[in-house]
Each structure stands twice: as C-alpha cells, then as structure tokens.
Amino acid sequence: MFRPNLLKQRLGRGEKLFGSWIATGNATNVEILGHSGFDYLLIDLEHGQGEISDLIAMLRAAETTGTPCVVRVPWNDPVTLKRVLDAGVDSVMIPMIENEDEAKAAVRACRYPPLGSRGYAAPLVRASTFGAVSDYIHRAADNLLIILQIESAGAVAQARTISAVDGVDIVFIGVNDLAGSIGRLEQLDHPDVRALVKQAETAIQASGRWLGTVPSAGASWQELFDAGYQFVPVASDTGLLRDAAFASVREQRRYRDGGQTAQPARKGGY
Numbered sequence: 001m002f003r004p005n006l007l008k009q010r011l012g013r014g015e016k017l018f019g020s021w022i023a024t025g026n027a028t029n030v031e032i033l034g035h036s037g038f039d040y041l042l043i044d045l046e047h048g049q050g051e052i053s054d055l056i057a058m059l060r061a062a063e064t065t066g067t068p069c070v071v072r073v074p075w076n077d078p079v080t081l082k083r084v085l086d087a088g089v090d091s092v093m094i095p096m097i098e099n100e101d102e103a104k105a106a107v108r109a110c111r112y113p114p115l116g117s118r119g120y121a122a123p124l125v126r127a128s129t130f131g132a133v134s135d136y137i138h139r140a141a142d143n144l145l146i147i148l149q150i151e152s153a154g155a156v157a158q159a160r161t162i163s164a165v166d167g168v169d170i171v172f173i174g175v176n177d178l179a180g181s182i183g184r185l186e187q188l189d190h191p192d193v194r195a196l197v198k199q200a201e202t203a204i205q206a207s208g209r210w211l212g213t214v215p216s217a218g219a220s221w222q223e224l225f226d227a228g229y230q231f232v233p234v235a236s237d238t239g240l241l242r243d244a245a246f247a248s249v250r251e252q253r254r255y256r257d258g259g260q261t262a263q264p265a266r267k268g269g270y
Contacts, residue, residue: 001126005090008090008169010039019041019042020038020236021237022237025054030061030062031064035065038235040067045071046073059087074095081109085144090143090144092144092147094148096152096155097149097155098154100162110167111140145170163204163209164207171200172211173201188216188218
C-alpha cells in the first residue's frame with residue numbers, strides 16, 4: 001500500500017540503518033522481527049523462499065509493525081520487477097549488476113514512462129492502494145529506493161559508471177560472490193578480496209551514492225558503519241532461529257548429562 005518511503009527519508013538524513021534478511025518466506029517471522037526493532041527487513045526472493053503471493057503476505061505482516069521492507073528480486077528482470085512493484089514494494093534490491101547498461105535497464109524497469117518502461121496498471125494494483133492514491137504514477141519514482149548489487153571483479157571495475165546512473169540510490173557490495181569471482185569464495189579476509197572491496201568503496205563513495213553490504217570476516221557491522229556504510233543487514237531469520245536453537249539445546253544437554261553437541265562453524269556473509 002502506498003506510503004512515504006521512510007527508509008529513503010532516513011537515509012537522506014544520513015542515518016546508519018541496520019536490518020535483518022528474511023529468507024524463509026514466512027509472514028510470521030516477518031511479523032516477529034518487525035516488532036523487534038530492526039530499521040528494515042530485507043525479504044530475499046533471490047536465495048530465499050517465496051513467490052509473489054508469499055511476498056504480499058509478508059508485506060501485510062510487516063505493515064502491522066510499521067517496519068519498512070526491502071525486497072531483493074531474483075534477477076535484473078523487468079517482468080519480476082513489474083510484479084514486485086505492483087505488489088506495493090517501494091524499496092528494491094537487484095543483484096548481479098555488471099555494468100552501466102545493466103544498471104540503466106534496472107532503473108528503467110522500475111520507472112513509468114517517460115522516465116522508464118514500467119508497464120501501466122496503476123489504478124488496479126496494490127502499490128497505488130488499488131487506485132485510492134490517484135497521483136501514484138507521478139509520485140512513484142521519487143518514492144522508490146533502488147539498490148543495485150555489484151558482486152564480481154568485473155563489476156567493481158565498472159563501479160564508478162554503475163553508481164553514476166540516474167535513479168540509483170544505494171550500491172551494495174556482495175562480498176562473497178565478489179570473492180568467488182576471483183576464486184576466493186568464503187575467503188573474505190584475503191588481501192585480494194579486501195583490495196577489491198576497497199576499490200568498490202572508493203568509487204561508490206566518490207559518486208555520492210549510499211553504500212551497503214553485509215558484515216563479513218573482513219569487516220564487522222561496527223567497522224562498516226565507521227567506514228561510511230549506511231545500509232547494513234546484520235542478521236537473518238534463519239540465522240537467528242538456528243543460533244537460538246543450538247544455544248538452547250547445548251544448555252539443556254549440559255544440564256541433563258554433561259554432554260555437548262558442537263555447533264556447525266558459521267561462514268562469513270549472512
């Protein structure tokens with residue numbers, strides 16, 4: 001349902017915002033975490049579970065809590081973006097942007113003509129409160145928060161031109177895929193990986209775009225905020241549930257029989 005994009009407004013005031021991924025596609029998890037105090041919830045339709053109907057249920061759950069949502073789409077696909085935007089999403093994350101042309105295509109898919117190529121059904125869709133917001137098409141572009149991910153060494157080389165595309169608000173560095181693109185998957189503290197991250201940071205910050213990423217072996221969330229990042233997802237619903245479950249079982253087994261089951265090693269990223 002249409003409302004002013006408070007997340008974009010807060011970023012514009014220079015606030016540093018932390019959030020949680022939603023990977024389960026579960027509206028109850030959204031509602032619980034929405035009440036917990038995160039600045040935003042990042043619903044993941046790329047690696048997470050859920051279809052458009054699940055997304056709408058999650059958005060409705062979040063709306064009861066007042067916590068804004070960002071939705072990561074599976075790919076830079078105008079059909080998916082159209083459906084997600086029509087569902088009422090006002091903050092989108094688009095993965096695997098490699099160059100300026102792909103960045104322009106992503107922005108174009110998110111905007112109505114003459115600014116872009118988004119298909120028109122404004123009076124009928126949830127995004128305009130089913131037509132109750134009669135000037136939705138004139139407000140949608142300014143209200144929309146567009147986040148592009150750069151996730152390869154090739155994209156880092158193009159970070160300056162990607163960041164310069166009109167309509168891009170946040171450039172988000174995907175550190176694990178970036179590391180994988182040079183044969184260093186999960187080696188997030190490797191000097192070659194950190195050098196690429198630094199190169200991307202410099203280009204993005206010079207453009208004036210907001211900067212986002214996840215904490216990793218190379219940088220804690222505190223270090224990221226100190227370095228100028230403003231958009232940092234610090235947790236996930238699956239990770240929070242997993243960690244709490246393992247901790248509970250360990251405590252109970254220690255009390256019951258002195259035994260202890262080792263928790264699997266946690267990888268960097270999210």
